Amino acid sequence: MRPLRADFYRRPVVEVARDLLGCTVVHGATAGIIVETEAYHEGEPASHAFVGLTARTRPLFGPPGRAYVYRSYGIHALLNAVCEAEGVGAAVLIRALEPTRGLEEMRARRGAVADDRELCSGPGKLTQALGVGLEHNDTDLARGAVRILARVEGWEPGGVTVGPRVGITRAAEVPWRFALAANEHVSRPRPGARRAAAVRAG
């Protein structure tokens, strides 16, 4: 498995979000297969890039293939892969991994969890498990400490679930969330997360 190069990310962000399923995130001795992603684009209000170029969003508008890591709710670090051409604010949020290497280290970082399916089943959980933090913001995902590797040869996604993104209040109806349908390591859809989309659809 080789690191994904900038060309992989320099495409429509929704395509990249789908194609990142099955790829591997590595940091040190820990690694996991991506099983859930979400796409964000400057053209819609749920994206941080919607406000334009600021100190915070600068990495989003930078060259593709770098990390955008930010603090959420004052507690968690969330990992994104910057996409599309330089100057366009777009990124894929990595929402869940299936742990493959360094399970003991992950358990140590995560504290007591019921079972290994909960080690990386959420965007805040996986960064904690892999030891990814704000210091990795704007680092190169092909050469830096945190890397994303291509799918293994012959890997097939099987069933992919497409649906609305989780935990947002604006543009909640856009179906830009992708997950491996049968995978046990995806994040649990927040039951309390706005039924607005469903109501609107019904």
Added chain:
DNA sequence: CATGGGATTGACT
């Protein structure tokens, strides 16, 4: 300079 709101999680009722 003060304020308010999150791309969440885990504990508790």
Added chain:
DNA sequence: GTCAATCCCATGC
């Protein structure tokens, strides 16, 4: 189902 923890940063005065 409900709610608190906690901090960066965009916004407005």
